[in-house]
Amino acid sequence: MQSHKACATLLISSLGLSPALAQTNPGDAVLELDLAQLASIAVPQSATITPTTARRLPASVTVIDRQMIRDTGARNLFDLLETYVPSFHYLPHHWEAPHMGMRGLIGDREDKYLIVLNGRVLNERTHFGAMSERDLPMLDDIQRIDVVRGPGSVVYGPGAVSMVINIQTESFGNNSGDAATVKLGAVETFQSLELKKGLAFGDPGHGLLLYAGIAAYEGADQDDAPMVYGNSFTTSWGQVIHAGEPTPFEVPDNHAAYRDQAKIKLHADYQLGDFRAWLRYTRGGEALTWEHKSFGTKPIGSAKPGTPQSAIPTQGVGYQQVTLDLSQRWVLSPSLSLELKGGYDSFDYERAVSSVNTPWTPVENHREDQFLLRATLTGQASETQTFAAGAEYSHAKYGIASPGYPDTPAYSTALGLMPEWGTSAYGIFGEHQWQVSDTLTNFLGLRIDKDDYSEWMWSPRWALVFAPNERDTFKSVLSRSVRKNNAEELRKQHLGGATSEPEIVQGIELIYQRSFSRELRMDLSTYYNAAEVIGFDSTTLASNRVADFTYGGVEFELSYKTDDLRLSFSQSYLRLDDFNVEPGARQKISVAHLGYGNDLSNWSNSMTKLAAAWQVHPDWRLSGDLRVFWGYAGSEYTTQNTNDINDGLAPGPFSTTAVSDRGYTDSFQEAAFLDLGAQYQVSRQGSLSLNAYNVLGWFDEQYNKRMYLINVSNYRTEAPAAALTYRHAF
Template identity: 20%
Template sequence: MYIRLLIILINLTIISFPSYAEDETTEADREAIEFLKGLKLEELVEVEVTLDNVFNVFDGLIKARKVTIATGKEQTTDRAPSVTTVITAQDIEATGATDLDEVLEMVPGLHVARNRAYNPIYIIRGIYSTFNPQILMLVNGIPINRLYFGNKGAMWAGMPVANIARIEVIRGPGSAVFGANAFAGVINIITKTKKDIEGTEIGTRIGSFNTQDAYILHGGTWAGFDIASSLEYRNTDGHNEIIDIDAQSHFDNQFGTNASLAPGGVNMQKRNLDARLDISKENWQLRSGYQGRRNIGTGAGTGEALDPIGHFTDDRFNADLTYHNSTFTENWDVTAQLSYFQTRYNTNNQTIFPSGAFGGAYPNGMIIDTSISERNNRLDLSGFYTGFKKHTVRLGIGYHYGEMYKIKHYTNTNPTTGFPIQNLMDISNTSYSFIPEGSRKNWHVFLQDVWNLTPNWEWTTGFRYDNYSDFKSTLNPRFALSWQPISKFSTKLMYASAFRAPTFSELYITSNPVHKGNLNLNPETIDTWELAFNYHVRNNLHLATNLFSYKWSDGIRYVPGASKGIFIADNVGIQKAYGLEFEARWKMTKKSSLLANYAFVKASDENNKHDAGNYPQHSAYVRSDWLLMPNWFLDTQINWVSERQRAFGDSRSPVDDYTTVDFTLRRKNIKKGHWNFAVSVRNLFDVDAREPSQGPDSNGVINIPYDLPLAGRHYWLELRYHF
């Protein structure tokens, strides 16, 4: 016990002294010593844990973090042959984030925008598109992008964070490792295992917009197996920010009617259920998960006309079995993985235009209800070989079969005459259905070599070949040269190419009245150069900078077809960009830290010699953490978004800049470490923040001219219990 007391006294001394004045005694030191004197010996274990947690919160910001996403093997972010960011569960807890979208705003150069359904658009380095298929989303290293739009799902409705152990992000291309859609970036969400939970934790949260959250996590051992499980539930009405003018407003002006529901609030309700199970023993790991989304609101409306009635449902199920043996043979580290991912979404009473639309032709509104099921099967085999001197070689092969099936389409517009009808008509499995069923097969092989030229120089080479059943094959290389002349400084020069696969909607849609697919599409491609620097100036200060440029070719755009008003998908887009990202992590004292990043990007639409539009040219994020007193933490976040130009053909003024401020106050380790309480205020100053709405249609009309308003000031209260 006396040894434990000595350790605690040493920790108190280290933590209490500021790093820039370690020979001075502060008032905080004296308070800590008095606090220790008043404790009973049996309480010392609790104090040790508390102070150790305090140290980890701040010190973890400065130390070089480990990442696996860049090469498949754990290495520091400084040496990884990609520009990477790692966000830990401690970061998520400290900032008070409750959803993945809030977490990702921490990443330099990543901005979370919104489309008309208020689904998130993850913009990295100026690469913006409505459905966002240029970002590869992974859960535990397995893709969850869908075939229809190529993204994480048209009805995403958020992802809770209580069961996230960490998030790894590549800013830039990753197709040499991950294949399709690892284009602008890769986001890998890693869920918690038994060692991350160790016991049982329950939590509940209430907040603005009639929001209720509850979750339970458990990590333990049963019959020799390591078990981790989670169950999270969320129900909310969502924010109700006002849309002043919508698409129906313009039709009202044309027909002399008053059918529009604008001004009116956006429809942001949702009810989410997330469940996961992780079972592992020795070299085997079985994981499964379910994400149920119910009563998902339509945002600003599917047709950009307010729709308070329609809603979506979405079900996602995943399972994977992984075998990993790091000592398969003397020189081989082998992994085999079989995975399955199934989804189904459908719309319910989706009202494209409200009651009385088109001069009263639709007394109950124009309704289109659809549903799509998808399933994806994957088998991946890979291994690291270390039998060559100074080389670590990785080989891999894999197969993917994806299928889109059980497509349903109902409408109250007669597809033959184009006139309204009273009841919904089932036009599934006809030539009028919005898209036919289909499948895609893909096999790939990749090779990667990490060559340690000298103790200070490292050369990484990688190639991946993908062969698809519905478009041509692709070969994507990457090269990276890393130099670390001294232990505190490193630099990397990198080149990589990547591709984005054409989506099923771009290939196969035939009955849409405006947009048509094209069976002859090629994948989008991007070539990127990056130069990155990492400098650990002192033990309490880390600086990182990277410069980049890219050329995005064969961008899939909709161009005028042979018939008036019809637009056909085609590989015509070209975008070029350059920019920089800067990050600083500073442990100001043992009780405070500061994280700041700034990003600049200039992207141009080469077809029209115009700014690419809709992305922030400048963005910055600042986060500070303070230990106010033993076990009381205050986290402040400032998010600045600036200079968002409009895309070509959109004559509106640039989107207004905004700066939001969030506060989270947390009391930890209540009642011997079991309880944890927090209160958070988001958008503290009630800033009118907006994301760009869609530009003019083929008739030059901008349906929602004043953009998409984000939530104003709101709050939540949280209580956690761990045992």
């Protein structure tokens, strides 16, 4: 029983419950709560279904709290996550929205990870994947973000093969206070306004939180954020591009909003005891810069000579999403509780891109609607064993005309004009947690998913957590996660009479955590994964295995935190072990199988990150962060191989055009991003912050380069910029 009480104390203190609970003495009544009662307390669970302590979570999880968000002055989730999360990186793309990657897994779709908000997956399913929330500069509604590094399908279902980004918004019960926040960005120009208001309805736990955010995002122009191509060539209108030099003509502003539309976030969160309902609307997206093939003449591109720059269509991707989520928890007995969760989600996707073949591709636009119902039963089998089991059903409708283009039928590159269709998906899941002894905890979990157009998908996990003393924790995790093709590909395959196979990532992770003191902690994670990558063949209408590869990595973290000072450091390293490609498969993951190095393309094998915040005075707080990516060897090998193919020096699986001049290596060198910030408490209610971004670019702009996915010889410099933020609490 003493170990049970210790578990309860640790659960309360480590997961940030109210101060009253966190400071409860061992003899207080809270320690008499059983695990089912503890589960009824609103504690975010990002890596398990059953309740547990942060120390015993069977995964590597990075927690970003409200203060950490404010310290960075982050303008979006891309930079915020890249600041704090080991092995996380993002890259832009000429044809799609920017791409987030974790532990080497990054692709031209965002369907290898999930964005989850208050327990609800927000991914777009027709074409792209995780898209909403990421680009919005309005972040004052977020309470915390948990990033589960590594496979997570056992908890969240298909798509969580690389990570899960779990966002917890503020609610009426944990509102940090009514406030208004104004941000003004210079050089990378933007303006944003956020308003937050809580309304109490008399009874404790009964109220409504209202939030509204809007931003105009103009971005940074070519002078401050140069676009650089790795090829020397002539444009269709006669200008000469030199490899490694900024383009001599204007390109779309970096990070400019899609179609110059305002970015919007609206949120209403209602609570009545154990019932919660929230309604959320977001709109965002950004302009895209052209790939060299779009306006280069042969042999670099297929643009017709004499075509003026003004004739090249504006490129960009945009979205709007509305989500209604309802949840109710019932305590059936002291050892059993039931939660029902359901709701509706509508996602509108738009993409305008240029193509050298047609000659221009029509604007892609389509909407999808989803209805969801999930039931989860959580219980305590004995004093040392808890379990959770549940089932999930969703029905999605696809091919609905986009409300953003009301006169245009739904259209995609894969399907052309889209008919309306619908599919259902089913999932069952369970987890058993057994506290074998005071020092050893065992987790067994399994999730099984089935889509009307897919095969059965299995996601098991077995984890052991050993805590021999108060300072040391050892964890071993065996897991298997899956990803299915997007809905447009599943539909096309279904019409061809085939059923889709899932993509699989399975592996082992070993974690060691050491608390040297209350202030200083070390985390060391090492993992080894095997990935079976699938792709869709539009000719055969089949999901084919593209490549099998194994890879591993190490993540080292140190964190130090006192009342006045917070420091965090991480160093991550990844290495490709073995890479095999199916005969005739087209892939841009690596060229290791052809004898060019042993690295993943589109990835930096070594990453260093440092973040700090110092309350130097009751009214002054200083902050800063540094991210260094120590080169992109795999991308350099990819360009070398492609050039060898074109020069007849190496065989290739398919023909291609040159991707860089011989000897050009600028894009593949190290990149570094340094941000600095200062916050001043103007009054009891008001605070003023000044943040400087990408400071190293003032000394050498090449430090701030961000390589493009797939077109790896191209890069865009992130502009050295600043933002002023005023936040007033009411």
